[in-house]
Amino acid sequence: MVRHHQHNWVVSPGTTPTPFDCRILEMQEKGFIVPTNRLVKTPEQIEGIRRAGVINTGILDMLTTEIREGMTTGEIDRLVAQYTADHGAISACLGYEGFPKSCCTSINEVVCHGIPSDEEELFDGDIINVDVTTIKDGYYADASRMFMIGNVDPKVKRLVEVTKECLEIGMKAAQPWGFVGDIGKAIGKYAHEHGYSVVRELAGHGTGLEFHEDPIVDHYDTRHRGMLLVPGMVFTIEPMLNMGGREVFIDEEDGWTVVTEDELPSAQWEHTFVMTEKGLDILTH
Numbered sequence: 001m002v003r004h005h006q007h008n009w010v011v012s013p014g015t016t017p018t019p020f021d022c023r024i025l026e027m028q029e030k031g032f033i034v035p036t037n038r039l040v041k042t043p044e045q046i047e048g049i050r051r052a053g054v055i056n057t058g059i060l061d062m063l064t065t066e067i068r069e070g071m072t073t074g075e076i077d078r079l080v081a082q083y084t085a086d087h088g089a090i091s092a093c094l095g096y097e098g099f100p101k102s103c104c105t106s107i108n109e110v111v112c113h114g115i116p117s118d119e120e121e122l123f124d125g126d127i128i129n130v131d132v133t134t135i136k137d138g139y140y141a142d143a144s145r146m147f148m149i150g151n152v153d154p155k156v157k158r159l160v161e162v163t164k165e166c167l168e169i170g171m172k173a174a175q176p177w178g179f180v181g182d183i184g185k186a187i188g189k190y191a192h193e194h195g196y197s198v199v200r201e202l203a204g205h206g207t208g209l210e211f212h213e214d215p216i217v218d219h220y221d222t223r224h225r226g227m228l229l230v231p232g233m234v235f236t237i238e239p240m241l242n243m244g245g246r247e248v249f250i251d252e253e254d255g256w257t258v259v260t261e262d263e264l265p266s267a268q269w270e271h272t273f274v275m276t277e278k279g280l281d282i283l284t285h
């Protein structure tokens with residue numbers, strides 16, 4: 001059997017295109033990249049993703065009160081796993097392409113995808129990103145936050161704050177019937193104005209029915225418009241900003257941990273959003 005992978009917007013034969021269909025088809029005919037039907041979620045699917053988001057946010061809120069100096073990232077992982085199980089949910093990270101834990105914990109010069117470990121302790125002055133993705137009833141929600149341990153160097157604190165502002169700026173740049181490229185353009189500009197670099201190797205992504213769906217959401221100016229943003233699309237924005245250069249490498253030992261080349265600190269914040277007629281709505285508040 002031949003499976004035809006759908007690459008564009010389709011109106012079922014015999015049905016009349018709605019004004020919504022027509023608006024997408026018009027853009028498609030002009031040569032713009034438009035979402036496939038699966039990328040535009042139904043109200044029912046959006047509510048399912050929102051429910052996954054509530055649990056995901058519960059995990060991050062719980063960590064906000066629990067994380068402290070002297071704790072190991074292994075303990076953080078157990079807290080995430082316990083909360084997830086207690087709420088009838090599943091960690092999307094655990095077993096994903098062989099990832100061994102229930103969340104990612106990325107300290108200081110670790111950009112992302114750090115693997116929790118009982119050997120890794122949090123010290124005064126550390127910054128740590130915890131990235132959690134929860135599956136509830138088959139729906140995915142993905143978010144991450146930074147946590148500051150004790151007395152953090154004001155310069156590092158500023159990196160964390162500006163990175164959070166980049167997420168907010170990306171969120172405002174994303175407009176219905178605008179383009180994915182608007183997001184990275186706005187984020188890149190703001191980051192560079194503040195003297196930081198933006199990691200290019202990793203991006204935000206569609207999510208909801210799978211962990212990673214289209215579109216790719218770059219956080220820098222790609223000089224391409226990218227996919228049309230249509231109400232009902234669900235995706236993350238998750239900028240990674242470096243204090244020094246943008247260059248990163250993957251730890252050869254574990255094959256996961258992404259680290260800054262110059263070993264200067266990096267920060268990241270992430271939310272899952274749904275596009276509405278009025279702009280983005282946060283599903284991981």
Ligand code: MF3
Binds near residue numbers: 094131
């Ligand atoms: N949560 C990450 C993201 O924002 C992906 C982590 S994949 C894992 O897309 F396997 F490392 F968990």
Ligand code: CO
Binds near residue numbers: 132144270
């Ligand atoms: Co994530």
Ligand code: CO
Binds near residue numbers: 204205236238
């Ligand atoms: Co993500």
